[in-house]
Amino acid sequence: MPEEKLPEAHDASQGHEVAPHSDPFADPGLPAHEPRRTDIDERAAKRAERQVSLMFVVSMLATIGFIASYVIFPIDKIVFIFPIGHVSALNFALGLTLGVALFCIGAGAVHWARTLMSDHELPAERHPIEADDEVRNDVIEQFKTGAAESGFGRRKMIRNTLIGSMALVPLSGVVLLRDLGPLPEKKLDHTGWQKATPANPIPLINMNTNEPMKAEDIVIGSLTFAKPEGLEESDEDFQQNIAKDALMLVRIAPEDIKDKNSAELGFGGILAYSKICTHVGCPISLYEQQTHHALCPCHQSTFDLADGARVIFGPAGHPLPQLKITIDEKGFLVATGDFDEPVGPSFWERS
Amino acid sequence: MKKLSARRRHPLAALVVLLLALAATGGLYAAFAPAEKAQADTSAQSLAIDEGKKLFAVGCSSCHGLNGQGSTDGPSLVGVGSAAVDFQVGTGRMPAQQPGAQVPRKKVIYNQAEIDQLAAYVASLGPGPVTPTKEQYTSTNPDDVSKGGELFRTNCAQCHNFAGQGGALTKGKYAPSLESVDAKHIYEAMQTGPQNMPSFPDTTMPEEQKKQIVAFVRHTANDEPNPGGLTLGSLGPVTEGLFGWIFGLGALIAVAIWVAAHTTKAKKS
Numbered sequence: 001m002p003e004e005k006l007p008e009a010h011d012a013s014q015g016h017e018v019a020p021h022s023d024p025f026a027d028p029g030l031p032a033h034e035p036r037r038t039d040i041d042e043r044a045a046k047r048a049e050r051q052v053s054l055m056f057v058v059s060m061l062a063t064i065g066f067i068a069s070y071v072i073f074p075i076d077k078i079v080f081i082f083p084i085g086h087v088s089a090l091n092f093a094l095g096l097t098l099g100v101a102l103f104c105i106g107a108g109a110v111h112w113a114r115t116l117m118s119d120h121e122l123p124a125e126r127h128p129i130e131a132d133d134e135v136r137n138d139v140i141e142q143f144k145t146g147a148a149e150s151g152f153g154r155r156k157m158i159r160n161t162l163i164g165s166m167a168l169v170p171l172s173g174v175v176l177l178r179d180l181g182p183l184p185e186k187k188l189d190h191t192g193w194q195k196a197t198p199a200n201p202i203p204l205i206n207m208n209t210n211e212p213m214k215a216e217d218i219v220i221g222s223l224t225f226a227k228p229e230g231l232e233e234s235d236e237d238f239q240q241n242i243a244k245d246a247l248m249l250v251r252i253a254p255e256d257i258k259d260k261n262s263a264e265l266g267f268g269g270i271l272a273y274s275k276i277c278t279h280v281g282c283p284i285s286l287y288e289q290q291t292h293h294a295l296c297p298c299h300q301s302t303f304d305l306a307d308g309a310r311v312i313f314g315p316a317g318h319p320l321p322q323l324k325i326t327i328d329e330k331g332f333l334v335a336t337g338d339f340d341e342p343v344g345p346s347f348w349e350r351s
Numbered sequence: 352m353k354k355l356s357a358r359r360r361h362p363l364a365a366l367v368v369l370l371l372a373l374a375a376t377g378g379l380y381a382a383f384a385p386a387e388k389a390q391a392d393t394s395a396q397s398l399a400i401d402e403g404k405k406l407f408a409v410g411c412s413s414c415h416g417l418n419g420q421g422s423t424d425g426p427s428l429v430g431v432g433s434a435a436v437d438f439q440v441g442t443g444r445m446p447a448q449q450p451g452a453q454v455p456r457k458k459v460i461y462n463q464a465e466i467d468q469l470a471a472y473v474a475s476l477g478p479g480p481v482t483p484t485k486e487q488y489t490s491t492n493p494d495d496v497s498k499g500g501e502l503f504r505t506n507c508a509q510c511h512n513f514a515g516q517g518g519a520l521t522k523g524k525y526a527p528s529l530e531s532v533d534a535k536h537i538y539e540a541m542q543t544g545p546q547n548m549p550s551f552p553d554t555t556m557p558e559e560q561k562k563q564i565v566a567f568v569r570h571t572a573n574d575e576p577n578p579g580g581l582t583l584g585s586l587g588p589v590t591e592g593l594f595g596w597i598f599g600l601g602a603l604i605a606v607a608i609w610v611a612a613h614t615t616k617a618k619k620s
Contacts (some may be wrong), residue, residue: 078576088578110610208556213417215552223549225505230373250549285509288547295521297509302521313521 030121030155048115055108062101069093121146167256188347192228192245193323194338201334203229204247204272204325212332213249218270221289224249225275228335244343247323248285249333252292252306259308265324267333272323274343277301279316281344294320317346396471403472406465410446419476424450432479433470438539440466442532444546452523453546480542480552487558488538490566499567502560506551514585515568520547530572535564556620 038045073090080086118270130136152159196202203212207225218224226247231238251270257263262271277284277296284303286295292306301314309320321339342350358364408417414425421427428435439445443457449466461469468481490496504513512518515529524547529537540560551561583590 078578081580084580086576087580088576092580114610135473199504206555208502208560213555217552218555219550219552221544221550222552222555223506224555283509286518286526287522287549288520289544289549290547291521293521297518300521 030123031227033119033121036115036119039119046114048111052108052112052116055104055111058102059104059108062097062104066094066097066101069097183349184347188244188344188350189342190338191343192231192241193335196228196335196337198336201326201328201336203328204249204333204335205229205231214331215268215270215333215347216326216331218249218251219254220251220269222251223285223287223289225285226272226333235289243281244276246283247272248287248294249303250287250292256292256306258304259310260304262308262322265322266335267325267327270325270333271305272325272333273303273305273320274323274334274339276344277316278311278318278320278321278343279314279345284320399468399471400475402465403468403470406461406469410461411469414447419473427475428473428476430477430479431473433474433482434480434539435543435545436470436473437466437482438536438543438545440469442536453525456527474618480539483535483538483542486534486564488565490562495563495566496570497567498560499563499565499570502556503567506556507564510548512585513587514582515571516585523571529568532568532572534569537565537568538562579597 001186011135020208038048069302073093075088075090077089078086079089079092081092084092129201139223147153193202204226205211205228206213206217207227211222212229213226213305226249227242227321228245231245235241249270249272251268254263255270257266257269257271263269273294275283275285277298279296279301281301282296282298284294284296284301286297288295289304293312294303294309294315296302296316299315301316302312303309303316303320305320309322311317311319318341321341321343323335324337325333325335325338365454407415407419411419411425411428414422415428416422416425419428421429436445440461441459441463443459446460447454448457474481490499503515507515510518510520510526511529512526517526517528519525526548532586538561540548541551541556541564542553553561581594584596
């Protein structure tokens with residue numbers, strides 16, 4: 001900085017020197033104001049002005065670049081950019097240009113404030129929050145006058161009915177909560193398997209092949225997913241229905257099945273469990289074929305499929321419901337009834 | 352003759368003599384060896400089984416029993432088939448280093464010929480899934496990738512993650528990442544259900560569908576570009592959120608500190 005441009009002495013109105021050491025607790029006040037280079041050197045100020053404008057111009061160019069790259073790059077163009085690898089040209093260009101545009105506005109504004117805007121320290125004294133006595137007395141006086149004039153304390157009937165009406169108004173809000181309904185009624189109690197009866201069973205359809213399965217198709221240690229016959233992916237309500245109907249079929253060596261009731265519901269060691277976790281309804285099929293544990297990926301509820309899908313770990317409250325299966329006269333696996341309890345998470349009306 | 356004797360002190364003369372002697376011995380053996388003995392080993396297959404049995408006795412029998420019948424330390428190998436051997440030994444999982452929740456993939460210590468011999472021996476113990484041929488797991492139809500994607504999401508994604516990155520199971524077990532796994536080994540794993548993975552036999556998942564799944568996994572791991580740049584492990588919101596909080600917010604905080612450190616009371620620029 002050129003020496004001749006430095007101020008001769010500090011401006012007394014912009015602060016004062018540090019207090020003498022004799023009184024260490026005295027208010028030190030503000031440090032002396034030091035001018036910035038741009039305050040005293042007009043060339044530096046001009047340069048800073050150009051720098052700020054340059055950043056704003058870069059921002060403008062980047063915005064134009066953003067619009068241009070939106071138009072130029074096809075959505076599926078992939079380019080190699082070191083060191084990121086293969087990325088979408090469109091994503092990269094949009095992110096880069098928008099990032100530059102926003103950054104340059106911010107950087108320009110900060111540079112402007114730091115170099116050119118007023119730099120003078122302005123202390124703001126703290127004041128007590130409460131109003132002064134005169135205002136407070138006036139307000140209290142007005143309140144008393146109002147209360148006396150309304151006769152609120154004298155006319156008890158008006159007072160009591162007012163309190164009653166005020167107390168009842170929030171009830172409308174409670175009633176509005178009814179709009180969150182309707183209650184699920186019996187919709188969650190039954191699944192797509194409910195139409196199955198021993199006389200009219202529903203075949204189990206393999207979700208990979210879309211074909212019915214024979215018992216010998218399911219080998220020990222395998223995992224197969226099934227849906228009820230008649231439920232097609234083209235159906236409008238397929239997603240709603242498969243969320244209740246989905247089955248996982250496992251075959252466990254009959255001597256390894258610990259729960260007798262579970263073994264009877266299955267057929268020759270083939271067990272058909274609901275795929276829906278009883279905690280919050282995630283699809284659960286992380287089946288370990290050696291331990292027969294099924295793990296839910298959401299909250300780590302673990303079910304022992306060899307022991308009636310008992311919960312052995314985690315937050316689930318119920319075992320997985322099991323579907324009663326058997327084979328029809330042609331040897332295909334069929335279900336003869338619905339799950340004996342609702343599938344999926346607990347709900348208030350769960351019977 | 353003179354030419355030969357002139358070079359008899361050449362440095363390579365000894366080598367030439369040695370080669371001639373070896374060729375002569377081999378030729379004589381081929382001519383005079385008893386014919387019956389050569390016929391005793393009827394086929395390449397039985398030779399492989401024989402060799403495999405020897406390798407098995409050295410490398411596998413301490414856990415799986417001298418005849419592959421299994422012991423307290425290892426399961427029976429009767430009926431697991433050659434595909435299981437090709438997978439387990441071919442990915443280095445077997446021989447296992449130590450007992451534990453999971454036998455990890457590691458350096459392969461047998462060469463492919465030895466693995467084939469072991470597989471031939473184990474296959475001879477009982478019928479089981481056969482090592483697939485290249486045509487079985489190599490897809491040529493471009494539609495297979497999208498069909499395989501659907502099948503992958505139905506059957507595999509719950510454990511191996513939607514991008515095949517793998518994931519945790521119970522008590523220290525895990526589903527390994529499918530990146531850089533051989534197409535053949537993916538196919539064999541579906542056939543045989545190694546360790547805690549359930550199997551997907553041809554009866555419930557036909558060969559064609561296995562081929563489609565392999566096509567999808569190879570595409571996802573090898574060819575599919577990542578439109579946004581960093582994959583962050585393809586683990587979903589966990590890593591992405593962490594990255595956003597640490598690096599995104601961290602950068603903003605750093606800038607804020609830098610701006611504040613250069614104003615009013617701080618030393619002027």
